[in-house]
Amino acid sequence: MSTLNKDHPEILKWASSDGEFRRKASSFRNTINKDQNATYTPEKDRYHLYISWACPWAHRTVIVRSLKNLDNVIGLSVVDYFLGEKGWKFSSPEETPGAIPDNINNAQYLRELYFKTDPNYNGRFTVPVLWDKKTQTIVNNESSEIIRIFNDAFDDFTPETKGITYYPENLRSQIDEINEWVYDTVNNGVYKCGFATTQEAYDRNIEPLFKSLDRLEEILSKNEFLVGNTFTEADIRLWTTIIRFDPVYHTHFKTNKKSIAHDYPNILRWARQIYQIPKISDTVNMYHIKHHYFESHKQINPTGIVPVNNGPDLAHPIIKPKNA
DSSP, X not given: OOSHHHHSOGGGOOBOTTSOBOOOOOXXXXXXXXXXXXXXXXXXXXXXEEEOSSOHHHHHHXXXXXXXXXXXXXXXXXXXXXXXXXXXXXXXXXTSTTXXXXXXXXXXXXXXXXXXXXXXOOSOOOSOEEEETTXXXXXXXXXXXXXXXXXXXTGGGOTTTTTOOSSOGGGXXXXXXXXXXXXXXXXXXXXXXXXXXSHHHHHHHHHHHHHHHHHHHHHHHHOSSSBTTBOOHHHHHHHHHHHHIIIIIHHHTOOOSOOXXXXXXXXXXXXXXXXXXXXXXXXXXXXXXXXXXXXXXXXXXXXXXXXXXXXXXXXXXXXXXXXX
């Protein structure tokens, strides 16, 4: 059994005793809806989103916030890319370009928001966090639910995007089905490989990851997007993992059997196509992404050296599949 867990701070103890990484469920799972009796109802400037540019889960939420034109409806704070022993830290833009301080609670660390919500909280202090300024509490810290909230709860405040949905009713069963296996084997699969502390745990997860990437390549060889030719939340959820794959996971998480740039032309076309959707490229901060993983995960990369590769050029011109 690996000794990594004994030699590193609690914040870096990701694997279980058998060397396997198991992601814990999010703790705050409330929603926002238009029922006037609901605890959390849609209001302009009532809610605030806390993210990291580095985190793929948080990245999903800021993409949907941007696509739904919620920038002036829901505030934003961005933590420093470096994850230290006290967790995510708030820095000034001068200290860390791209960071946005917490001007709502004036917190120094994200953990303060968790303890403000629940003084006895004993879980991990994760991003994203959707905060309610009115009740001074965390509404939700589960990215998959936050993007559904942003998808339609605030439509009355954004007439220009009202009715635009990334979870259309007629495609929901297909979206849910893809989300399920993509989450388990790809979104979470890269972490199962990277945070494994035994060879056996790594070996159990590396093949399912690439089997799913092969499956995605096949789907995208025939379709413009994951569900037919409609851009949905299934694409957003996968995309934040894919753009991190070559520059981070391939090296840092040892997922080096294949690369997106050289082995998955259809996934690459799809990734470029999404990057070139207006507003999405503005949510990508590769400096934060790379420096977070390679500097923060001392149990994997003790020197903190950050490799030079930024992955494939996502702004490169694209050719859509013939039958899309």
